[in-house]
Amino acid sequence: MRNEKIYVTRSSMPSYEEYIEAIKPLWDSRWLTNMGRYHGELEHRLREFLDVPELSLMVNGHTALELTIQAMGFPEGAEVITTPFTFISTTHAIVRSHLKPVFCDVKPEDGTIDETKLENLITERTAAILPVHVYGNVCNVEEIQRIADKYSLKVIYDAAHAFGVTYKGKGIGSYGDASVFSFHATKVFHTIEGGAASFSDRGLYEKLYNLKNFGIRGEELVTAVGANGKMNEFCAVMGLCNLEHVEEAAARRRALSEAYERGLREVPGIRLFEAKPETKRNYGYFPILVEEEYPLSRDELYERLKEKGIHTRKYFYPLTSDQACFKNRYRDVELGCARELAERVLVLPVYEGMERETAERVLHAIHTD
Ligand code: T4K
Secondary structure, eight states: OOSEEEEEEOOOOOOOOHHHHHHHHHHHHHOSSSHHHHHHHHHHHHHHHHSSSSSEEEEEEHHHHHHHHHHOOTTTTTTTEESSSOOHHHHHHHTTTOOOOOOOOOOOTTTTBBBGGTTOOTTTTTEEEEOOOOGGGOOOOHHHHHHHHHHHHOOOOOOOTOOOEEEEEEEEEGSEEEEEEEOOOTSSSSSSSOOEEEEEEHHHHHHHHHHHTTTTEEEEEEEEEOOOOOOOOOHHHHHHHHHHHHHHHHHHHHHHHHHHHHHHHSTEEEEEEETTTEEEEEOOOEEEEEOOOOOOOOOOOOHHHHHTTEEBBOOOOOOOGTTTTTTSSSSSOOOOOHHHHHEEEEEEOTTTOOOHHHHHHHHHHHOOO
């Protein structure tokens, strides 16, 4: 146990028997994909669970993001204000849709986009704002909406980390024009690979349907230019099974996160992000910030933990704007806070099957003498 390797996360799974039993009808029917029975069932169940008016399932979170951006019909070369403190997918989705990312700084207390800096970045070419509820930390959705309304901009949230999060009693996916979730194997709810977009405009459902299914509307009818973004039936069944256990898994992660919080509160130089009031969290990630007062740098702590078999991750370092494929390609904006967070952040292991003893082992390794 002491030497066992610990990773930042470990996929939640239903029992083997549960999944095998659930895929039996699928095996017999041989209907494996193309919006089958389980695809429809999961869309319906997730609409209810996430408390969103409309939902479109996708093959993964990244495709959901790309297709949602494309469904909005922005003119080529339009600007999208976004955060660089995210997984590379967010920026890729903008650029691959022939739009220009304009990076905005983030806030030190929770790593979400700094809404006070948005207005200065708006030009006549701005089409949308694409913030990220990073680690499930909720953006200032009210102020972002106020600014978007003032300048007639669309708001698309990258909610890849925010499955099951609610804010002011509403599903997080009901804010903005659309939100995109990831159901990747590493997420709090997964379909092995998968994702979804949520929104309120029924017209968007139709557009996304075309975009994820080649625009096919009949055996001899193609009405739009589309890609292939469909979730298959095996993944949909995995989602249906996992949905049964998702609350239980969240309670487990919550207990572990609270143990971390108690254990780290008094450690000089270890800072934690603040949760927004009126938020129901999902405890999907446990980021810490390694500040000056801590005896080791972030990178030294990362190495020290690794030597002890504890594999943390520097989510999200470097900033996406500093990655080789994007560096010096877009508007030069001051990103002081984002850069500081990227230099200091370390995400600790937290997952459903993690033992309390494992969390104690991580805490012990952080408590340097
Ligand atoms: N937007 C944001 C803000 C995102 O964070 C992401 C994805 C997306 C959009 C795009 O959504 P997807 O298209 O992926 O649905 C991982 C995930 O692959 C990625 O989904 C996630 N964000 C990102 C933050 O993390 P890596 O490269 O760090 O994954 P990897 O393979 O190193 O796995 C991390 C740990 O997870 C491993 O050490 C062990 C564990 N693991 C991994 C796999 C693959 C499992 O327990 N089971 C597994 O099957 O990107």
